[in-house]
Amino acid sequence: MKIGIYALGLDSGTAGGLEIYFRNLIKGLWEYNNKNEYYIFVGNKEIKKAVQPYTNSHIKLIYHSKIFRIISFILIMLFAKPKIFFKILVNEISRLLSYSNIYDVDIREVYSETCRMKLNFQKYGIDAVHFPFTTIHPHYLNISLPIILTVADIQQEYYPEFFDNETIKMRSVSYRPSAERADVIIAISEYTKKTLIEKYNIKAKKIVVAYPGCSKDFKKIDDTALLNSVRSKYDLLSEFMLYPASTWPHKNHIKLLEAISILRSKYSFEKPVVLTGASQNNHKNIMDTIERLDLKGLIKFLSFVPFSDLPVIYNLATIMVFPSFFEGFGIPLVEAINVGLPIACSDRTSIPEVVGDAGIYFNPDSAEDIAEKIYQLWKDEDLRRRLIKKGLERAKRFAWKQGIEMTSNAYKQAFQRRIQQKT
Structure with missing residues (x-):
């Protein structure tokens, strides 16, 4: 299988545990799993630098620089369908008048990101897409491929007081819909699995628990x-x-x-x-x-x-x-x-x-x-x-070896479930 791993929204030095999880995931796939081909989509120079040492015949790095994204956005908008232009116009008028988007998202970004990623997934023959950061990002990305979603936590469901209104709103429109839309969810603990069942009514059979482990660099040092x-x-x-x-x-x-x-x-x-x-x-x-x-x-x-x-x-x-x-x-x-x-x-x-x-x-x-x-x-x-x-x-x-094995199983399950739905 060809697995796309979508990390275009990840910036280095700001994401904490999510960045550590991503770095270790790529390193683990490089070390323990060569059954599939992996296409890692990144948009940050530091993340690109971190992934680069682990590229080989079955791990490919696809870097979308800021300039590339701007140019592709312009080209996609030039060839957009009339109804998209109409939605953009309505959205922009609404935003100017009331300082909000009538469609609750930026239609320009929705359309351009969807088109760009669809073209990339087709170009590389991607069979399934892994979103490693709790949401399908952007959450409105419209693709028909099997989706694997890693969920770290849904903390806002238990401690909403720790978040501002804007973050609560963002999570409310992205977290649960992403979990519901995913074919398979990778929960990073049994506790996270329990919360997904409790708060989002996700079926247990849809959730795979894969402990993330840590880098082998964490060991006793005698130097x-x-x-x-x-x-x-x-x-x-x-x-x-x-x-x-x-x-x-x-x-x-x-x-x-x-x-x-x-x-x-x-x-x-x-x-x-x-x-x-x-x-x-x-x-x-x-x-x-x-x-x-x-x-x-x-x-x-x-x-x-x-x-x-x-x-x-x-x-x-x-x-x-x-x-x-x-x-x-x-x-x-x-x-x-x-x-x-x-x-x-x-x-x-x-x-x-x-x-x-x-x-x-x-x-x-x-x-x-x-x-x-x-x-x-x-x-x-x-x-x-x-x-x-x-x-x-x-x-x-x-140990990451077990985590990678469970992650690989999740990829296989997502692909097989989508095939079963079609038959």
């Missing part, structure tokens, strides 16, 4: 020169806690900061926390909280860290703290257990499914409980040693 180099590069102390998460509200940085304040006042415990991840819409609240609690000396923001440095930083850390309210999976948790980094984590959503008995749990709503569990893990060396051992064993459940 002293490399460790010292990265420590010096980021000015890291000999002991620190690590929390790798973009500053979204659900990542719960605020409670973590309150816990650090409690650790200082109640236990006279002043170990630094290193935060990695892109700045998102809760960043200002986090910075204000650091100021209010006078934690500047204990919190170090590294922002977005190059992928090559992350495994080294994991190796340098003493423990990982993971207070998230909501995860569809939690790739950093798998990265941690592969490295041998003990974890204190939230007891919510998919996190226990991933960590199992290889971590110590706390209530993410309680700063006191977070502080207590951090202190317990930090002070108990025997506990850390036991958790590391359990984590290394548990990591075997999340």
Whole structure:
């Protein structure tokens, strides 16, 4: 089969776990699966650079630059049918008068993107299309090929307060329709599968669970020169806690900061926390909280860290703290257990499914409980040693080889189901 993997909407450095999932997916297909041919459609230079090393006889990279998309848009519009021009005209008049699109989408983009991708799918003889980022993107893309959709999470159905009105509206018109339209859904955890059934009434037989795993770069590193180099590069102390998460509200940085304040006042415990991840819409609240609690000396923001440095930083850390309210999976948790980094984590959503008995749990709503569990893990060396051992064993459940096998099965199922529908 020829599988198209649609990643034109992915930008490097902003998508967090989704970008990590995509990079590891391509690397896994390159390493473990040569049964199919894969055509990877990307539109970002950094993503192109990341995929390039994994191209070969069965993985082809199709790069649509911004200039290419503009030129193709102009050409497609020049040959558009009269009824499309009429819809565009009506939509533009509506937008000018009321500052909104009457069709709820940009008809120009709908038409040009559909035409461009249909031509590409025909050109390369694509048999099925995989959308790896929770929605068919753009969600209005009109194609008749079998669709495989990876769903990371549907967090807005449980925590709408973490999103602005515009994001809620976007998700409401794209998430459920995408899930309903897909021939097969790849859920990244059993928890995500459960939420799709619970909130969207998706049939269980339509959902394949494929754990994403992590890069093989996350392992124990004994190269002293490399460790010292990265420590010096980021000015890291000999002991620190690590929390790798973009500053979204659900990542719960605020409670973590309150816990650090409690650790200082109640236990006279002043170990630094290193935060990695892109700045998102809760960043200002986090910075204000650091100021209010006078934690500047204990919190170090590294922002977005190059992928090559992350495994080294994991190796340098003493423990990982993971207070998230909501995860569809939690790739950093798998990265941690592969490295041998003990974890204190939230007891919510998919996190226990991933960590199992290889971590110590706390209530993410309680700063006191977070502080207590951090202190317990930090002070108990025997506990850390036991958790590391359990984590290394548990990591075997999340090898990409199994994930790629399940993903490949999903491609086959989608294609076969579409054939059955036609007969």
